[in-house]
Amino acid sequence: MNKADFRKHVSRIIDINDSEWEYFRSLFGSRKVKRKEFLLRAGEVCIHEYFVISGCLRTYNIDTNGFEHVLMFSVENWWAGDMHSFLSGEPAFFNVDALEDTEVLQINNPDLERLYKKIPKFERYFRILIQNSFVNHQKRVIQNMSLSAEERYLIFVSKYPKLEQRIAQKQIASYLGITPEFLSHIRRKIAKK
Amino acid sequence: MNKADFRKHVSRIIDINDSEWEYFRSLFGSRKVKRKEFLLRAGEVCIHEYFVISGCLRTYNIDTNGFEHVLMFSVENWWAGDMHSFLSGEPAFFNVDALEDTEVLQINNPDLERLYKKIPKFERYFRILIQNSFVNHQKRVIQNMSLSAEERYLIFVSKYPKLEQRIAQKQIASYLGITPEFLSHIRRKIAKK
DNA sequence: CTGATTTCTTAATATAGTTTAATGCGGATG
DNA sequence: CATCCGCATTAAACTATATTAAGAAATCAG
Numbered sequence: 001m002n003k004a005d006f007r008k009h010v011s012r013i014i015d016i017n018d019s020e021w022e023y024f025r026s027l028f029g030s031r032k033v034k035r036k037e038f039l040l041r042a043g044e045v046c047i048h049e050y051f052v053i054s055g056c057l058r059t060y061n062i063d064t065n066g067f068e069h070v071l072m073f074s075v076e077n078w079w080a081g082d083m084h085s086f087l088s089g090e091p092a093f094f095n096v097d098a099l100e101d102t103e104v105l106q107i108n109n110p111d112l113e114r115l116y117k118k119i120p121k122f123e124r125y126f127r128i129l130i131q132n133s134f135v136n137h138q139k140r141v142i143q144n145m146s147l148s149a150e151e152r153y154l155i156f157v158s159k160y161p162k163l164e165q166r167i168a169q170k171q172i173a174s175y176l177g178i179t180p181e182f183l184s185h186i187r188r189k190i191a192k193k
Numbered sequence: 194m195n196k197a198d199f200r201k202h203v204s205r206i207i208d209i210n211d212s213e214w215e216y217f218r219s220l221f222g223s224r225k226v227k228r229k230e231f232l233l234r235a236g237e238v239c240i241h242e243y244f245v246i247s248g249c250l251r252t253y254n255i256d257t258n259g260f261e262h263v264l265m266f267s268v269e270n271w272w273a274g275d276m277h278s279f280l281s282g283e284p285a286f287f288n289v290d291a292l293e294d295t296e297v298l299q300i301n302n303p304d305l306e307r308l309y310k311k312i313p314k315f316e317r318y319f320r321i322l323i324q325n326s327f328v329n330h331q332k333r334v335i336q337n338m339s340l341s342a343e344e345r346y347l348i349f350v351s352k353y354p355k356l357e358q359r360i361a362q363k364q365i366a367s368y369l370g371i372t373p374e375f376l377s378h379i380r381r382k383i384a385k386k
Numbered sequence: 387c388t389g390a391t392t393t394c395t396t397a398a399t400a401t402a403g404t405t406t407a408a409t410g411c412g413g414a415t416g
Numbered sequence: 417c418a419t420c421c422g423c424a425t426t427a428a429a430c431t432a433t434a435t436t437a438a439g440a441a442a443t444c445a446g
Contacts, residue, residue, distance in 0.1 A: 063339040071331060084328040093332065120313050127320040130327055135277040137330035138264060139286065144337055145370035146256040149403070169424065177338035182403055184425055342433070361393065375433055377395055 003053055006105065009077050014125045024122065027115060028105040033098045039080070040096040046085035048106035052078050055102025056166060059094050060174065070175040073099070073163060079129065080104075099167050149178045150186050196246055199298065202270050207318045217315065220308060221298040226291045232273070233289040239278035241299035245271050248295025249359060252287050253367065263368040266292070266356060272322065273297075292360050342371045343379050 007021055016024070028051070033039060040046050042061065050057065057074040059082075071094060074080035085092035086109055116123040143152060153176055157164055164172065173183040200214055209217070221244070226232060233239050235254065243250065250267040252275075264287060267273035278285035279302055309316040336345060346369055350357055357365065366376040 061335050061339070067339065069335050069338045071335060083324060083331075087324060093335075116317075120316070123313070123316055123320060124309075127316060127323065130320065130323050131276060131280060134323055134327040134330060137327060137334055138276075141330060141333050141337065142254050142262050142264060142286075144334065145262045146254070146260065168422090170422095179404060180424075181405080181426085185403090188425080363393070372434060373394075374396085374435080378433090381395080 003105070005077055006051060006053070009051075010125060013128050014121050016121075020119055023119065024115065027111040028107050030103065031106055032101070032103050034101050035098050038095065038097045039104070040082060040085075040092055040094065042093060042095050043091045044085075045089055046082040046092045048108055049079060049081040049083075049086055049112075050074070050096070050104040050106050052076055052080060053103040053105060055098060055100040055104075056163075057096055057102055057104075058099050058167075058171065059096050061094055068174055069177070070171060073160070073167065073171075073175070075160075075163065075166075083130070099171065144177060149176060149182060150189070152176050153183065153186055154190075196298070198270055199244060199246070202244075203318060206321050207314050209314075213312055216312065217308065220304040221300050223296065224299055225294070225296050227294050228291050231288065231290045232297070233275060233278075233285055233287065235286060235288050236284045237278075238282055239275040239285045241301055242272060242274040242276075242279055242305075243267070243289070243297040243299050245269055245273060246296040246298060248291060248293040248297075249356075250289055250295055250297070251292050251360075251364065252289050254287055261367055262370070263364060266353070266360065266364070266368070268353075268356065268359075276323070292364065337370060342369060342375060343382070345369050346376065346379055347383075 006025075007016075010016060010021075010024070030053075031039075031050075033055075039048075039050060039057065052074050054076055057078075057080045058070055059072045059074065059080055060068050060070045062068050072080075080096055082092035082094045082096070084090065085094075089109075112126075116126075143155070147155070153172075156172065156176060169183055169187075170180040173180040176183065178186075199218075200209075203209060203214075203217070223246075224232075224243075226248075232241075232243060232250065245267050247269055250273045251263055252265045252267065252273055253261050253263045255261050265273075273289055275285035275287045275289070277283065278287075282302075305319075336348070340348070346365075349365065349369060362376055362380075363373040366373040369376065371379075
């Protein structure tokens with residue numbers, strides 16, 4: 001993946017001309033993180049939202065018993081960050097770290113607000129982005145209630161076919177809300193068929 | 194609750210003057226539904242988003258085995274509807290029906306788009322609404338993975354203290370992702386303490 | 387007011403998923 | 417090159433929650 005994809009990604013949602021793009025793009029800084037490095041720790045304020053150019057980020061929470069729960073993976077052309085903290089300035093609920101060496105473009109909140117004032121249609125872009133995420137999370141709440149772990153796993157694999165090869169099984173188990181041991185069990189059961 | 198609260202609700206997010214309010218308000222129709230009546234059935238297109246003036250709505254999905262799963266309850270001053278269907282025109286995933294006799298204000302998508310063009314700050318209002326819902330659903334995904342049914346129940350009660358008296362236990366169980374029998378069990382266990 | 391229907395409770399039994407623990411493997415590191 | 421550490425696998429025992437069933441209580445329709 002490369003940075004040209006970023007403009008395509010935006011253009012899929014709103015029409016922009018070259019000068020609008022130039023201004024938009026100028027608000028982003030580039031940043032590289034190595035595997036296992038953090039972009040955000042829970043408790044800190046989330047200063048930036050991140051657009052992934054290459055690599056893979058993980059957004060997760062650590063509960064009171066020390067267990068990790070993965071909210072989402074962000075690969076090429078996905079956004080990451082703690083939206084609530086970014087917008088409110090309150091401490092973040094989520095951690096964001098890198099599962100692979102990763103390159104991101106980052107924007108801070110004041111610049112984003114300036115962008116909204118200067119070119120309002122970018123407010124539309126972000127509204128639609130958030131809408132889509134919102135709808136995905138609504139469905140995920142229902143799926144986690146109505147489907148078995150095996151069904152959720154099969155949906156995950158079909159929805160993110162290449163991701164399974166790139167990240168550890170225990171990360172996938174954590175995303176699915178099950179233990180790595182039980183995911184192993186599920187995979188064996190499926191392989192037998 | 195009454196209709197004056199609607200303006201307060203909007204004003205908490207964006208500043209509006211009287212004429213902006215008048216225009217905004219003129220886009221909404223009023224509608225009353227009796228208990229058990231539907232505002233939306235899964236499979237239909239969601240024409241309106243609903244703002245609840247009084248009563249209580251339930252947004253839920255029915256899975257392939259015929260089990261209902263409640264996504265949310267909407268009481269006074271909450272929104273309801275199937276956001277994805279409303280915006281895309283695709284068939285709705287969710288049902289919306291009334292748990293009490295309910296009065297709503299409703300707006301359709303073309304009117305909402307006209308509003309955005311005429312008074313862009315309303316796009317901001319809806320962006321922020323959706324952001325808040327989005328964040329709530331993110332947290333709910335994590336809570337459903339990391340907390341026991343009893344913990345989730347206690348959070349529900351403290352978050353919506355008066356709602357428990359208004360709706361059936363089985364609705365709450367469905368929202369929590371457990372059976373009514375198990376909720377009964379949890380409540381007895383808590384009462385004993 | 388009354389019978390009918392739905393909801394709630396309780397308890398016995400069943401199951402999906404967890405915990406613990408032992409074993410082997412592959413990839414990072416000195 | 418050897419070592420080590422995290423990860424995946426397997427299996428046995430365990431637990432949270434589901435299922436089934438039946439009676440009690442509450443609510444609704446006529």
